[in-house]
Amino acid sequence: MVTKKFLLYFPASETEKPIVYHLVKDYNLIINIFRAKVTPEEEGYLVLDVTGEEENIEQGLNFVKSHNVIINEGGRGLRWDEDRCTHCTNCIPHCPTEALYITDRKTMKIGFNEKLCVECLSCVKNCPFGACSSVF
């Protein structure tokens, strides 16, 4: 069993199909959705962890692709812009998973471990410099 993170982009015409249902039922995958924004009229985004046998994940992804959904593997809906970051560390108490962390207490520089990010968006609300932003 492996777990992989994906950012799925749904073109407007595909958003009414129950794609996640099929991933669970037909491909025996465990889905953990971090964040979604899908409305019937507009395009949609879905950030999720998929856990299952490697082969099943691959087949599931092929199924998703067959519906013209664009898959960004390892993709995330949260961006940390190192150039905008001033390393003030204001985000540190607000990040619940330590995805944003201090790389070295001597230099006090911020790092971002995207694997730990659960996309709660509290950094987006708290960063005074706009270094953290959501792609959707």
Add this chain to the structure above:
Amino acid sequence: MKTYEEINNRIASKKAVVMTAEEIIDYADKKGVEKAAADVDVVTTATFGPMCSSGCFINFGHSKPKIRMTEAWIEDVPVYCGIAAVDVYLGATELRYNDPANVDYPGEFRFGGGHVIEKLVAGEKLQLFGLSYGTDDYPRREIRTYFSIGDLNQAIMVNPRNCYQNYNVAINTSDRPIYTYLGNLRPGMKNATYCSAGQLSPLLNDPFYRTIGIGTKVWLGGAHGHVYAEGTQHAPDAERGPSGVPSEGAGTLALTGDMKEMDPKYVRGLSLTGYGVSLALGVGIPIPVLDEEILKMTTVRDSEIFAPVIDYSSDYPDRTGKILCKASYEELKGGKITVKGKTVVTGSLSSYAMALDIARILQDEISRGDFMLAQPSRLLNRERSMKTLDIRKS
């Protein structure tokens, strides 16, 4: 004992020994204060953080026909026009026209004066809209045009209150979140915010203002500026530790510099949810090692500098003067402090990483002979205390 002249001669001949306020700590530990004072010519200090009193005077030059603007907006942010024709003052905390502020609490305050200043320094094209009642010599009554910093005659930053010597640590003991100039403070003391570069901060390395005074040359956002006055709310009569380092706000500096020489990396607009907009600014100040006492003061370290922890849900707004406890910058930077027996995680609004970067840049500039020191023409007041505003009936 060294003089400014001797140190400047060494800088000019690229022989000056320059260390950052961080490097000098270990150097003096190893060599002793006496030897370190003999060896080192200059110690560089720095800070980077929100400095709300920042702002600038800009001069546009004259349009044809001329206008004497009485109201004006840059990128929809109002600027002050109650000065000479085509001069305006742009303040860092000014909100954009029609910003809903805290109507939908907490407001986002996405754009304001600080952001305009950042864009101006970055050389971006900005929109000016101005109005006038029209006069015989300045007949134009409306103007809309685009400009960038290169088009301006002058863009001079003038900041009456920068570089607070020390600063409060903000915490929230109430049961609701609060939004302050020190960020979002979660209820029940779930986080605390500090705001100082600690051992790197200029006035913590010269606690009695022996070298930093009016006329001192400073590195301001990348430009070479200077201290033009004591800062507003300069209150040196503060509580001080054994070595004279204040454990509360204390001194401040009024700084000025040419924005045409600044680097946008160190001049950054910021948005504070529920509070407003501001400007974060990088400042570097060299301390000439004139004698052993001055050198000894620059060896101050985070474990010896304490900041007051204050409840921003009641004691700060109500001006009770109550302090919950004190915390050292070593603890604050370490990520945890203890308040009323509870462990509280810390974050900062001042960037130590950027301060270190600036201290090193200034060190390089002085070592290369590109930054000469200026002797202050007048030292800062050492006795003033903070006055309050009384509400009177008449």
